[in-house]
Amino acid sequence: MSQVVVLDGQRRWQQLQVEADKLTNLIRVSRDKLVDLDGKIMKNMSRMTSAETNALISARRIVRALETRLQELNAFLLYRAGNTVEQAEELMRKNLVIPSDPMTTVLDATPIRPLRPSDWKGTLEALFSRVEAKIPIRHAFG
Known part of the structure; x- marks a missing residue:
């Protein structure tokens, strides 16, 4: 019985x-897109509206x-203590709660509602x- 529990864990x-x-992977792909955008924004700044700026x-x-x-x-994966598997899950x-920061406050960026993992x-x-x-x-997204 205990071996089944260990295997399940x-x-x-x-x-x-x-x-x-x-x-x-999602973070890597998103960062790559952001880097690509950074290189193109200055050349296309006149085309950017507040909606695109807010999206970025x-x-x-x-x-x-x-x-x-x-x-x-x-951190959970590194330590793998017995009861932390439930906490990690x-x-x-x-x-995902997206916090505001000083830059978003200055730019009056739209608040982002909490996002479900599937979103x-x-x-x-x-x-x-x-x-x-x-x-x-x-x-970049596959």
Whole structure:
């Protein structure tokens, strides 16, 4: 009986590692898009409206919040104490709260509602698409 529990625990940790890998990839792809945009924004600044600027700021804020979530998950994965598997799983089910920062306050950026994990990728894709409509960038999402 205890071996079944251990195997179940190992599978749960493995699944959390898979989730961490997916999140790492989403962050990498999003960062690549942001870098690509940074190089093109100055040439296309006159085409940017407040909607595109707000979308870009929102994408950056979401990526920063995802990076924080990944750091928290990686801490659980590193220590793997017995009762922390439940806490790690709960962390990955929780909505992502995107905090405000001084820059968003100065720019009067639109608050972002908490995002369900199933909405992270789609929300970033939508924000990048909004900016891409004014500034062509390469497609990185698969």
